[in-house]
Amino acid sequence: MCGIVGIFYKGEGSTGPVGQVMTDMCDQLFRRGPDSAGVALYGSPLQDGLVVRVDLERPDLETAADEVVTAAGELTAVKDWNLTSRSLRLIVASDDDGKLADWIEERVRGARVFSVGRAMEIVKDLGMACDINQRYGLGLFQGSHGIGHTRMATESRVDIAHSHPFWARPFPDIAVVHNGQITNYHKLRRRLEQKGHRFATENDSEVIAVYIADRLEGGESLDGALRASVEDLDGTFAYLISTANGIGLARDQFATKPLLYAENDEMVVLASEEISIRAIFEDPNLVPKELQAKEVRWWLK
Protein backbone atom coordinates (compact mmCIF):
# COMPACT_ATOMS: atom_id res chain seq x y z
CA MET A 1 0.00 0.00 0.00
CA CYS A 2 1.35 3.39 -1.01
CA GLY A 3 -0.17 6.78 -1.75
CA ILE A 4 0.30 8.61 -5.02
CA VAL A 5 -0.69 12.18 -5.91
CA GLY A 6 -0.31 14.50 -8.85
CA ILE A 7 -1.27 17.95 -10.06
CA PHE A 8 -1.28 19.51 -13.51
CA TYR A 9 -2.07 23.18 -14.08
CA LYS A 10 -3.83 23.51 -17.41
CA GLY A 11 -2.92 25.99 -20.08
CA GLU A 12 0.36 27.15 -21.52
CA GLY A 13 2.44 28.92 -18.92
CA SER A 14 0.07 28.38 -15.99
CA THR A 15 1.73 27.49 -12.71
CA GLY A 16 0.90 26.99 -9.06
CA PRO A 17 2.50 26.18 -5.71
CA VAL A 18 3.31 22.58 -6.67
CA GLY A 19 5.77 22.07 -3.82
CA GLN A 20 3.29 22.93 -1.11
CA VAL A 21 0.33 21.23 -2.82
CA MET A 22 2.18 17.95 -3.46
CA THR A 23 3.55 17.65 0.06
CA ASP A 24 0.19 18.60 1.61
CA MET A 25 -1.58 15.98 -0.51
CA CYS A 26 1.05 13.37 0.39
CA ASP A 27 0.57 14.07 4.08
CA GLN A 28 -3.13 13.29 3.81
CA LEU A 29 -2.11 9.81 2.60
CA PHE A 30 0.56 9.15 5.21
CA ARG A 31 -1.36 6.13 6.51
CA ARG A 32 -0.92 4.54 3.10
CA GLY A 33 2.84 4.96 3.34
CA PRO A 34 4.63 6.12 6.50
CA ASP A 35 8.13 4.98 5.45
CA SER A 36 9.16 7.77 3.12
CA ALA A 37 7.82 10.48 0.86
CA GLY A 38 8.99 12.29 -2.22
CA VAL A 39 8.04 14.62 -5.03
CA ALA A 40 9.01 15.33 -8.63
CA LEU A 41 8.34 19.02 -9.29
CA TYR A 42 8.44 20.87 -12.60
CA GLY A 43 9.51 24.51 -12.34
CA SER A 44 10.15 26.93 -15.18
CA PRO A 45 12.15 25.03 -17.80
CA LEU A 46 15.68 26.34 -18.18
CA GLN A 47 16.25 27.82 -21.62
CA ASP A 48 19.88 26.89 -21.44
CA GLY A 49 21.14 24.13 -19.18
CA LEU A 50 19.86 21.45 -16.83
CA VAL A 51 18.98 21.25 -13.17
CA VAL A 52 20.47 18.28 -11.31
CA ARG A 53 19.40 17.05 -7.88
CA VAL A 54 21.99 14.98 -6.01
CA ASP A 55 21.40 13.26 -2.67
CA LEU A 56 24.48 13.19 -0.43
CA GLU A 57 24.70 10.34 2.05
CA ARG A 58 27.69 11.77 3.87
CA PRO A 59 28.29 13.39 7.27
CA ASP A 60 30.63 15.95 5.61
CA LEU A 61 27.99 17.48 3.36
CA GLU A 62 29.94 20.59 2.34
CA THR A 63 32.95 18.53 1.28
CA ALA A 64 30.74 16.08 -0.58
CA ALA A 65 29.02 18.97 -2.38
CA ASP A 66 32.39 20.39 -3.42
CA GLU A 67 33.42 16.97 -4.74
CA VAL A 68 30.22 16.70 -6.81
CA VAL A 69 30.67 20.20 -8.22
CA THR A 70 34.28 19.39 -9.14
CA ALA A 71 33.30 16.06 -10.72
CA ALA A 72 30.45 17.59 -12.71
CA GLY A 73 32.76 20.39 -13.79
CA GLU A 74 35.04 17.87 -15.47
CA LEU A 75 32.20 16.93 -17.82
CA THR A 76 30.22 20.15 -18.24
CA ALA A 77 30.15 23.72 -16.99
CA VAL A 78 28.57 24.12 -13.55
CA LYS A 79 26.69 27.44 -13.62
CA ASP A 80 25.36 27.47 -10.09
CA TRP A 81 24.81 25.22 -7.10
CA ASN A 82 23.37 25.26 -3.61
CA LEU A 83 23.00 22.76 -0.81
CA THR A 84 19.84 22.32 1.25
CA SER A 85 20.14 19.67 3.96
CA ARG A 86 21.53 16.69 2.03
CA SER A 87 20.09 17.66 -1.36
CA LEU A 88 22.55 19.36 -3.71
CA ARG A 89 21.01 21.35 -6.55
CA LEU A 90 23.25 22.03 -9.52
CA ILE A 91 22.67 24.01 -12.69
CA VAL A 92 24.86 22.58 -15.42
CA ALA A 93 25.34 23.55 -19.06
CA SER A 94 24.52 20.20 -20.66
CA ASP A 95 24.39 16.42 -20.46
CA ASP A 96 24.31 15.59 -24.13
CA ASP A 97 25.24 11.92 -23.88
CA GLY A 98 23.32 11.24 -20.66
CA LYS A 99 26.45 10.24 -18.73
CA LEU A 100 26.50 12.95 -16.08
CA ALA A 101 24.65 10.95 -13.40
CA ASP A 102 26.92 7.93 -13.71
CA TRP A 103 29.96 10.19 -13.90
CA ILE A 104 29.14 11.89 -10.59
CA GLU A 105 28.19 8.68 -8.78
CA GLU A 106 31.35 6.89 -9.89
CA ARG A 107 33.54 9.71 -8.59
CA VAL A 108 31.90 10.88 -5.39
CA ARG A 109 31.29 8.48 -2.52
CA GLY A 110 27.73 8.68 -1.15
CA ALA A 111 26.39 10.77 -4.04
CA ARG A 112 23.22 9.66 -5.78
CA VAL A 113 21.78 11.61 -8.67
CA PHE A 114 18.00 11.72 -8.17
CA SER A 115 17.10 13.75 -11.25
CA VAL A 116 18.36 15.56 -14.30
CA GLY A 117 16.11 17.75 -16.41
CA ARG A 118 15.36 21.17 -17.78
CA ALA A 119 12.48 21.55 -15.34
CA MET A 120 12.20 18.46 -13.13
CA GLU A 121 13.57 18.25 -9.61
CA ILE A 122 13.17 15.15 -7.44
CA VAL A 123 13.40 15.48 -3.68
CA LYS A 124 12.70 12.53 -1.40
CA ASP A 125 13.52 11.42 2.11
CA LEU A 126 12.35 9.21 4.95
CA GLY A 127 9.38 10.31 7.05
CA MET A 128 6.44 12.63 6.51
CA ALA A 129 6.09 14.89 3.49
CA CYS A 130 5.57 17.99 5.66
CA ASP A 131 8.98 17.40 7.27
CA ILE A 132 10.56 16.95 3.85
CA ASN A 133 8.91 20.19 2.72
CA GLN A 134 10.48 21.98 5.70
CA ARG A 135 13.86 20.30 5.40
CA TYR A 136 14.30 21.05 1.70
CA GLY A 137 12.33 24.29 1.46
CA LEU A 138 9.74 23.05 -1.02
CA GLY A 139 6.96 25.38 0.15
CA LEU A 140 7.89 28.17 -2.24
CA PHE A 141 8.38 25.97 -5.30
CA GLN A 142 6.17 27.22 -8.14
CA GLY A 143 5.65 24.96 -11.11
CA SER A 144 3.48 23.69 -13.94
CA HIS A 145 2.95 20.16 -12.62
CA GLY A 146 4.22 17.60 -10.17
CA ILE A 147 3.81 14.12 -8.72
CA GLY A 148 4.26 12.78 -5.21
CA HIS A 149 4.39 9.55 -3.24
CA THR A 150 4.15 8.20 0.27
CA ARG A 151 5.73 4.79 0.55
CA MET A 152 4.98 1.62 2.44
CA ALA A 153 7.85 -0.57 1.36
CA THR A 154 7.02 -4.04 0.09
CA GLU A 155 9.52 -4.84 -2.64
CA SER A 156 12.81 -3.33 -1.56
CA ARG A 157 14.46 -1.78 1.46
CA VAL A 158 13.44 1.37 3.29
CA ASP A 159 15.99 4.01 2.40
CA ILE A 160 16.05 7.28 0.52
CA ALA A 161 17.33 5.81 -2.73
CA HIS A 162 14.47 3.30 -2.87
CA SER A 163 11.86 5.96 -2.22
CA HIS A 164 9.68 7.36 -4.98
CA PRO A 165 9.57 9.19 -7.37
CA PHE A 166 12.02 7.38 -9.60
CA TRP A 167 13.80 9.18 -12.34
CA ALA A 168 13.86 7.40 -15.73
CA ARG A 169 17.63 7.53 -15.85
CA PRO A 170 19.17 8.91 -18.06
CA PHE A 171 16.18 10.51 -19.77
CA PRO A 172 15.75 14.11 -18.62
CA ASP A 173 12.49 15.25 -17.02
CA ILE A 174 10.78 11.83 -16.74
CA ALA A 175 9.75 10.33 -13.39
CA VAL A 176 7.26 7.83 -11.99
CA VAL A 177 5.34 7.22 -8.79
CA HIS A 178 3.76 3.81 -8.40
CA ASN A 179 1.42 2.00 -6.06
CA GLY A 180 1.61 -1.77 -6.44
CA GLN A 181 4.04 -4.53 -7.40
CA ILE A 182 5.49 -5.32 -10.83
CA THR A 183 5.81 -9.10 -10.86
CA ASN A 184 7.65 -9.38 -14.19
CA TYR A 185 10.16 -6.76 -13.03
CA HIS A 186 13.28 -8.86 -13.56
CA LYS A 187 12.27 -9.85 -17.08
CA LEU A 188 11.48 -6.26 -18.07
CA ARG A 189 14.62 -4.95 -16.41
CA ARG A 190 16.82 -7.50 -18.21
CA ARG A 191 15.21 -6.56 -21.52
CA LEU A 192 15.87 -2.86 -20.93
CA GLU A 193 19.40 -3.51 -19.68
CA GLN A 194 20.10 -5.38 -22.90
CA LYS A 195 19.17 -2.18 -24.70
CA GLY A 196 21.82 -0.36 -22.68
CA HIS A 197 19.78 1.18 -19.85
CA ARG A 198 21.17 1.21 -16.34
CA PHE A 199 19.13 0.98 -13.16
CA ALA A 200 20.01 2.88 -10.02
CA THR A 201 18.04 0.73 -7.53
CA GLU A 202 16.53 -2.69 -6.94
CA ASN A 203 13.03 -1.23 -6.80
CA ASP A 204 10.43 -2.67 -9.18
CA SER A 205 8.81 0.73 -9.78
CA GLU A 206 11.95 2.11 -11.41
CA VAL A 207 11.36 -0.21 -14.35
CA ILE A 208 8.11 1.59 -15.22
CA ALA A 209 9.89 4.91 -15.62
CA VAL A 210 12.60 3.46 -17.84
CA TYR A 211 10.08 1.40 -19.82
CA ILE A 212 7.95 4.47 -20.65
CA ALA A 213 10.95 6.72 -21.31
CA ASP A 214 12.46 4.11 -23.62
CA ARG A 215 9.26 4.05 -25.67
CA LEU A 216 9.01 7.83 -25.79
CA GLU A 217 12.64 7.94 -26.90
CA GLY A 218 11.72 5.53 -29.70
CA GLY A 219 9.18 8.02 -31.01
CA GLU A 220 6.03 6.56 -29.49
CA SER A 221 3.36 8.91 -28.11
CA LEU A 222 2.69 9.03 -24.37
CA ASP A 223 -0.74 7.55 -25.06
CA GLY A 224 0.80 4.64 -26.98
CA ALA A 225 3.42 4.03 -24.30
CA LEU A 226 0.80 4.02 -21.52
CA ARG A 227 -1.45 1.61 -23.41
CA ALA A 228 1.47 -0.71 -24.14
CA SER A 229 2.44 -0.66 -20.46
CA VAL A 230 -0.96 -1.99 -19.43
CA GLU A 231 -0.29 -5.07 -21.56
CA ASP A 232 3.42 -5.46 -20.82
CA LEU A 233 3.52 -4.80 -17.08
CA ASP A 234 2.42 -7.76 -14.98
CA GLY A 235 1.20 -7.34 -11.42
CA THR A 236 -0.72 -4.64 -9.65
CA PHE A 237 -0.28 -1.01 -10.43
CA ALA A 238 -1.68 2.44 -10.46
CA TYR A 239 1.08 4.79 -11.55
CA LEU A 240 1.67 8.38 -12.60
CA ILE A 241 4.38 9.23 -15.08
CA SER A 242 5.47 12.82 -15.45
CA THR A 243 7.32 14.30 -18.39
CA ALA A 244 8.49 17.81 -19.30
CA ASN A 245 5.06 18.47 -20.81
CA GLY A 246 2.59 16.83 -18.44
CA ILE A 247 1.36 13.76 -16.62
CA GLY A 248 0.11 10.34 -17.72
CA LEU A 249 -1.39 7.50 -15.73
CA ALA A 250 -2.37 3.86 -16.06
CA ARG A 251 -4.15 1.25 -14.01
CA ASP A 252 -3.78 -2.53 -14.14
CA GLN A 253 -6.29 -4.92 -15.65
CA PHE A 254 -7.81 -5.90 -12.30
CA ALA A 255 -8.13 -2.34 -10.94
CA THR A 256 -6.41 -3.51 -7.77
CA LYS A 257 -4.89 -0.20 -6.72
CA PRO A 258 -6.95 2.93 -6.20
CA LEU A 259 -6.54 6.06 -8.29
CA LEU A 260 -8.88 9.04 -8.63
CA TYR A 261 -8.79 12.02 -10.91
CA ALA A 262 -10.63 15.31 -10.58
CA GLU A 263 -10.61 18.07 -13.14
CA ASN A 264 -11.84 21.65 -13.41
CA ASP A 265 -11.03 24.48 -15.83
CA GLU A 266 -7.73 25.28 -14.15
CA MET A 267 -6.24 21.98 -13.06
CA VAL A 268 -6.21 18.21 -12.91
CA VAL A 269 -5.73 16.63 -9.49
CA LEU A 270 -4.81 12.96 -9.00
CA ALA A 271 -4.76 10.97 -5.77
CA SER A 272 -5.13 7.51 -4.32
CA GLU A 273 -7.92 8.71 -2.04
CA GLU A 274 -10.41 11.58 -2.07
CA ILE A 275 -9.34 12.71 1.41
CA SER A 276 -6.14 13.96 -0.17
CA ILE A 277 -8.06 16.17 -2.62
CA ARG A 278 -10.69 17.44 -0.18
CA ALA A 279 -8.17 18.56 2.38
CA ILE A 280 -6.50 20.92 -0.11
CA PHE A 281 -9.10 22.07 -2.63
CA GLU A 282 -12.45 23.65 -1.86
CA ASP A 283 -13.80 23.86 -5.42
CA PRO A 284 -17.02 21.78 -5.51
CA ASN A 285 -16.48 21.32 -9.26
CA LEU A 286 -13.47 19.14 -8.53
CA VAL A 287 -15.44 15.91 -8.37
CA PRO A 288 -13.09 12.94 -8.02
CA LYS A 289 -13.82 9.81 -9.98
CA GLU A 290 -12.18 6.43 -9.84
CA LEU A 291 -10.37 5.20 -12.94
CA GLN A 292 -11.46 1.94 -14.45
CA ALA A 293 -9.38 -1.19 -14.97
CA LYS A 294 -6.83 -0.78 -17.78
CA GLU A 295 -7.69 2.89 -18.07
CA VAL A 296 -5.01 5.29 -19.24
CA ARG A 297 -5.18 9.09 -19.29
CA TRP A 298 -2.77 11.92 -19.91
CA TRP A 299 -2.66 15.68 -19.81
CA LEU A 300 -0.01 17.58 -21.75
CA LYS A 301 0.76 21.26 -22.21
Place this chain on the structure above:
Amino acid sequence: MAQVTSAVATLDCAELETREVNRTLKQLVADGATEIRVRNPAGRHSLGVAIKANVKVVFEGPVGWYAAGMNYGPHVVVQGNCGWGLAECMMDGRVEVLGHAGSGTAASIRGGLVYVRGDTGARAGIAMKGGTLVVGGSVGYMTGFMMQKGSIVVCGDAADGIGDSMYEGTIYVGGSVASFGADAEVAELASEDHAFLTQTLAQFDTDASAFDFTKVRSGRRLWNFSTKEPELWTSAL
Protein backbone atom coordinates in the same frame (compact mmCIF):
# COMPACT_ATOMS: atom_id res chain seq x y z
CA MET B 1 -19.15 19.35 18.66
CA ALA B 2 -22.42 17.45 18.98
CA GLN B 3 -25.76 19.02 19.60
CA VAL B 4 -29.20 17.44 19.93
CA THR B 5 -32.14 19.65 19.02
CA SER B 6 -35.34 17.70 19.46
CA ALA B 7 -34.75 14.51 17.51
CA VAL B 8 -32.35 16.04 14.99
CA ALA B 9 -28.71 16.18 16.01
CA THR B 10 -25.68 17.70 14.33
CA LEU B 11 -22.13 16.50 14.61
CA ASP B 12 -19.02 18.24 13.28
CA CYS B 13 -16.15 15.91 12.34
CA ALA B 14 -13.61 18.68 11.86
CA GLU B 15 -11.94 18.44 15.27
CA LEU B 16 -12.68 14.79 16.05
CA GLU B 17 -10.77 11.57 15.58
CA THR B 18 -12.60 8.91 13.57
CA ARG B 19 -13.29 6.80 16.66
CA GLU B 20 -14.71 9.85 18.43
CA VAL B 21 -17.04 10.50 15.48
CA ASN B 22 -18.36 6.94 15.54
CA ARG B 23 -18.67 6.87 19.34
CA THR B 24 -20.53 10.18 19.31
CA LEU B 25 -22.87 8.93 16.59
CA LYS B 26 -23.77 5.96 18.77
CA GLN B 27 -24.18 8.16 21.83
CA LEU B 28 -26.53 10.48 19.91
CA VAL B 29 -28.60 7.48 18.89
CA ALA B 30 -28.70 6.32 22.51
CA ASP B 31 -29.78 9.83 23.52
CA GLY B 32 -32.80 9.58 21.25
CA ALA B 33 -31.76 11.28 18.02
CA THR B 34 -33.68 10.04 15.01
CA GLU B 35 -31.70 12.06 12.49
CA ILE B 36 -28.03 13.02 12.69
CA ARG B 37 -26.44 15.47 10.29
CA VAL B 38 -22.68 15.02 10.07
CA ARG B 39 -20.65 18.02 8.93
CA ASN B 40 -17.15 18.13 7.38
CA PRO B 41 -16.65 14.42 6.73
CA ALA B 42 -14.02 15.56 4.15
CA GLY B 43 -13.49 12.12 2.63
CA ARG B 44 -12.40 10.50 5.87
CA HIS B 45 -12.49 6.73 6.29
CA SER B 46 -14.67 4.34 8.31
CA LEU B 47 -17.41 6.83 9.18
CA GLY B 48 -20.89 5.78 10.26
CA VAL B 49 -20.07 2.13 10.85
CA ALA B 50 -21.53 -0.59 13.10
CA ILE B 51 -24.73 1.27 13.89
CA LYS B 52 -27.57 -0.95 15.04
CA ALA B 53 -30.55 1.40 15.15
CA ASN B 54 -33.32 2.80 13.06
CA VAL B 55 -31.79 6.25 12.59
CA LYS B 56 -31.08 8.53 9.64
CA VAL B 57 -27.46 9.69 9.28
CA VAL B 58 -26.71 12.36 6.68
CA PHE B 59 -23.08 13.07 5.74
CA GLU B 60 -22.95 16.60 4.38
CA GLY B 61 -20.02 15.93 2.08
CA PRO B 62 -17.87 13.11 0.75
CA VAL B 63 -16.80 10.15 2.86
CA GLY B 64 -13.79 7.88 2.45
CA TRP B 65 -13.32 4.13 2.52
CA TYR B 66 -15.52 1.62 4.36
CA ALA B 67 -18.31 4.08 5.11
CA ALA B 68 -21.54 2.72 6.59
CA GLY B 69 -20.08 -0.76 6.94
CA MET B 70 -21.43 -3.50 9.22
CA ASN B 71 -24.63 -1.59 9.86
CA TYR B 72 -27.97 -3.06 10.88
CA GLY B 73 -30.86 -0.71 10.26
CA PRO B 74 -29.77 2.91 9.71
CA HIS B 75 -30.58 5.02 6.70
CA VAL B 76 -27.30 6.63 5.65
CA VAL B 77 -27.15 9.43 3.06
CA VAL B 78 -23.85 10.67 1.64
CA GLN B 79 -24.10 14.07 -0.04
CA GLY B 80 -20.98 13.52 -2.11
CA ASN B 81 -18.67 10.74 -3.20
CA CYS B 82 -17.49 7.74 -1.24
CA GLY B 83 -14.38 5.58 -1.48
CA TRP B 84 -13.85 1.81 -1.50
CA GLY B 85 -15.95 -0.73 0.42
CA LEU B 86 -19.14 1.28 0.89
CA ALA B 87 -21.66 -0.46 3.19
CA GLU B 88 -19.42 -3.51 3.43
CA CYS B 89 -21.12 -6.41 5.24
CA MET B 90 -24.28 -4.39 5.92
CA MET B 91 -26.93 -6.65 7.47
CA ASP B 92 -29.90 -4.38 6.82
CA GLY B 93 -30.63 -0.71 6.26
CA ARG B 94 -30.39 1.79 3.45
CA VAL B 95 -27.40 3.68 2.06
CA GLU B 96 -27.70 6.41 -0.57
CA VAL B 97 -24.67 8.04 -2.18
CA LEU B 98 -25.42 11.10 -4.28
CA GLY B 99 -22.01 11.13 -6.01
CA HIS B 100 -19.70 8.39 -7.26
CA ALA B 101 -18.46 5.37 -5.33
CA GLY B 102 -15.12 3.56 -5.37
CA SER B 103 -14.41 -0.15 -5.74
CA GLY B 104 -16.05 -2.93 -3.74
CA THR B 105 -19.33 -1.07 -3.25
CA ALA B 106 -21.83 -3.11 -1.20
CA ALA B 107 -19.29 -5.90 -0.76
CA SER B 108 -20.78 -8.91 1.03
CA ILE B 109 -24.00 -7.16 2.08
CA ARG B 110 -26.58 -9.52 3.51
CA GLY B 111 -29.62 -7.29 3.24
CA GLY B 112 -30.91 -3.78 2.79
CA LEU B 113 -30.45 -1.42 -0.12
CA VAL B 114 -27.43 0.48 -1.41
CA TYR B 115 -27.96 3.22 -3.99
CA VAL B 116 -25.22 5.10 -5.86
CA ARG B 117 -26.45 7.91 -8.07
CA GLY B 118 -23.17 8.14 -10.02
CA ASP B 119 -20.71 5.47 -11.14
CA THR B 120 -18.95 2.77 -9.16
CA GLY B 121 -15.41 1.41 -9.46
CA ALA B 122 -14.46 -2.25 -9.84
CA ARG B 123 -16.17 -5.23 -8.17
CA ALA B 124 -19.39 -3.59 -7.01
CA GLY B 125 -21.58 -6.15 -5.26
CA ILE B 126 -18.69 -8.60 -4.81
CA ALA B 127 -19.82 -11.63 -2.77
CA MET B 128 -23.25 -10.14 -2.09
CA LYS B 129 -25.27 -12.45 0.14
CA GLY B 130 -28.57 -10.62 -0.13
CA GLY B 131 -30.04 -7.16 -0.45
CA THR B 132 -30.13 -4.84 -3.44
CA LEU B 133 -27.53 -2.59 -5.06
CA VAL B 134 -28.79 0.12 -7.43
CA VAL B 135 -26.32 2.14 -9.51
CA GLY B 136 -27.63 5.13 -11.44
CA GLY B 137 -24.48 5.39 -13.57
CA SER B 138 -22.06 2.80 -14.86
CA VAL B 139 -20.20 0.04 -13.05
CA GLY B 140 -16.56 -1.07 -13.26
CA TYR B 141 -14.68 -4.29 -13.84
CA MET B 142 -16.11 -7.58 -12.51
CA THR B 143 -19.26 -6.22 -10.94
CA GLY B 144 -21.19 -8.94 -9.12
CA PHE B 145 -18.06 -11.11 -8.83
CA MET B 146 -18.95 -14.26 -6.87
CA MET B 147 -22.28 -12.86 -5.72
CA GLN B 148 -24.42 -15.40 -3.94
CA LYS B 149 -27.78 -13.79 -3.49
CA GLY B 150 -29.61 -10.50 -3.97
CA SER B 151 -29.96 -8.11 -6.91
CA ILE B 152 -27.81 -5.55 -8.67
CA VAL B 153 -29.50 -2.95 -10.91
CA VAL B 154 -27.23 -0.91 -13.18
CA CYS B 155 -28.80 1.91 -15.18
CA GLY B 156 -25.64 2.69 -17.15
CA ASP B 157 -23.01 0.48 -18.75
CA ALA B 158 -21.12 -2.48 -17.33
CA ALA B 159 -17.36 -2.89 -17.82
CA ASP B 160 -15.66 -6.23 -18.53
CA GLY B 161 -16.43 -9.43 -16.64
CA ILE B 162 -19.85 -8.69 -15.19
CA GLY B 163 -21.24 -11.49 -13.04
CA ASP B 164 -17.98 -13.42 -13.07
CA SER B 165 -18.30 -16.71 -11.14
CA MET B 166 -21.59 -15.67 -9.55
CA TYR B 167 -23.30 -18.46 -7.64
CA GLU B 168 -26.78 -16.99 -7.54
CA GLY B 169 -28.57 -13.66 -7.54
CA THR B 170 -29.51 -11.43 -10.46
CA ILE B 171 -27.87 -8.51 -12.23
CA TYR B 172 -29.82 -6.13 -14.48
CA VAL B 173 -27.91 -3.82 -16.84
CA GLY B 174 -29.75 -0.95 -18.54
CA GLY B 175 -26.85 0.09 -20.80
CA SER B 176 -24.22 -1.87 -22.67
CA VAL B 177 -22.20 -4.81 -21.37
CA ALA B 178 -18.51 -4.79 -22.34
CA SER B 179 -18.18 -8.53 -21.67
CA PHE B 180 -19.66 -11.20 -19.45
CA GLY B 181 -17.64 -12.95 -16.75
CA ALA B 182 -17.04 -16.68 -16.44
CA ASP B 183 -20.30 -18.63 -16.27
CA ALA B 184 -22.50 -15.53 -16.41
CA GLU B 185 -25.37 -15.90 -18.84
CA VAL B 186 -28.19 -13.78 -20.20
CA ALA B 187 -31.76 -14.68 -19.28
CA GLU B 188 -35.19 -13.47 -20.40
CA LEU B 189 -36.87 -10.94 -18.17
CA ALA B 190 -40.06 -12.28 -16.60
CA SER B 191 -42.97 -10.16 -15.38
CA GLU B 192 -41.67 -10.30 -11.82
CA ASP B 193 -38.34 -8.89 -13.02
CA HIS B 194 -40.13 -5.93 -14.61
CA ALA B 195 -42.20 -5.42 -11.47
CA PHE B 196 -39.06 -5.50 -9.29
CA LEU B 197 -37.22 -3.01 -11.53
CA THR B 198 -40.20 -0.64 -11.71
CA GLN B 199 -40.70 -0.69 -7.96
CA THR B 200 -37.00 -0.42 -7.11
CA LEU B 201 -36.15 2.41 -9.49
CA ALA B 202 -39.32 4.38 -8.68
CA GLN B 203 -37.79 5.05 -5.25
CA PHE B 204 -35.12 7.07 -7.03
CA ASP B 205 -37.44 8.86 -9.47
CA THR B 206 -36.24 6.67 -12.30
CA ASP B 207 -38.56 5.19 -14.91
CA ALA B 208 -37.58 1.56 -15.46
CA SER B 209 -39.41 1.46 -18.79
CA ALA B 210 -36.85 3.92 -20.20
CA PHE B 211 -34.26 1.11 -20.18
CA ASP B 212 -33.91 -2.10 -22.12
CA PHE B 213 -32.49 -4.19 -19.30
CA THR B 214 -30.25 -7.19 -19.83
CA LYS B 215 -30.71 -9.81 -17.13
CA VAL B 216 -27.54 -11.62 -16.07
CA ARG B 217 -27.53 -14.72 -13.92
CA SER B 218 -25.34 -17.68 -13.07
CA GLY B 219 -25.03 -20.48 -15.63
CA ARG B 220 -24.39 -22.75 -12.64
CA ARG B 221 -21.77 -24.65 -14.58
CA LEU B 222 -19.09 -23.79 -12.01
CA TRP B 223 -21.09 -25.21 -9.14
CA ASN B 224 -19.54 -28.62 -9.60
CA PHE B 225 -16.27 -29.55 -11.23
CA SER B 226 -16.65 -31.44 -14.47
CA THR B 227 -13.82 -32.99 -16.47
CA LYS B 228 -16.06 -32.72 -19.54
CA GLU B 229 -15.72 -28.94 -19.59
CA PRO B 230 -12.00 -28.20 -19.19
CA GLU B 231 -12.18 -24.97 -21.24
CA LEU B 232 -14.77 -23.52 -18.85
CA TRP B 233 -12.51 -24.13 -15.86
CA THR B 234 -9.39 -22.97 -17.61
CA SER B 235 -11.05 -19.68 -18.58
CA ALA B 236 -12.62 -19.22 -15.15
CA LEU B 237 -9.42 -19.63 -13.18
